[in-house]
Amino acid sequence: MKEQILKAVRAKKRAAVTPLPAYPERPRRTDEEVLARFLEHVEDYKARVERTQDLALLPALIQRFLQGQTRVVIPADLPVEWLPEGLTLIRDTPDLSLNTLKQQEVVITGCKLGISDTGTIVLDSAVRQGRRIISLIPDHHICIVFRDQVVQGVFEATTTLEPSVQAGLPLTWISGPSATSDIELVRVEGVHGPRTLDVLVVG
Helix, strand or coil, X not given: CHHHHHHHHHHHCCCCCCXXXXXXXCCCCCHHHHHHHHHHHHHHCCCEEEEECCHHHHHHHHHHHHCCCCEEEECXXXXXXXXXXXXXXXXXXXXXXXXXXXXXXXXEECCCEEECCCCEEEECXXXXXXXXXXXXXXXXXXXXXXXXXXXCCHXXXXXXXXXXXHCCCCCEEECCCCEECCCCCCCEECCCCCCEEEEEEEC
C-alpha cells in the first residue's frame, strides 16, 4: 500500500512553477553614469578604487595596492603581464592546499560583473577568477573589473548570471571588505573573508 501511494505521488510530482512578478521599469542611465555610480558605491563600502583607461598601467597600479606584499595567489588563467615583477606567485590549481593558500597575503582575480546600483562585485569562478576559495582565504583581495562588465542593477545582473547558475558555477557576491555587525551592531571586519578589498576598473 505504501509503495502504491509513493508511486502515485511520484507520478504527480513535477517542478514547481512560480511566476515572477513584473520588474518595475526604471530609467536607463548612460554608460558613464552607470560606471560613476558603481565607483561611488564601491568606495562607500570602504574599498579602495583605481580606474585606468590603459591596460598597460595595471602592473603599476597593482604594485601600489600591494604596498610591499609579495605572496600572491592568482587564477591559473590570469595574464602574468597584468602583474608587477618580483612577486611570489601561486597559481590556483585543484590540488592547491588550504595550508598553502593561508600563507598567501593577497589574491588577484578578475570578476564576472559589477552592479552599479549596489557597488557589488560578483565572481562565478570562471574566466580569470579561479576557484571560489581563493577569493575568501587571503586577507587582501585585488579585483580587476572591466568597464563593460558593470551592469546597472540587480535585475540585469541576475539575468547575466543565469547561464552561470544553470552551469552550476558557485557565485560569490562581494560588497566591500568582509565585515559583520551581527553582535550588538558593532562592526567587525575580516570575519568571513578579506579585510582589504581593492578594485581596479579598466576602461
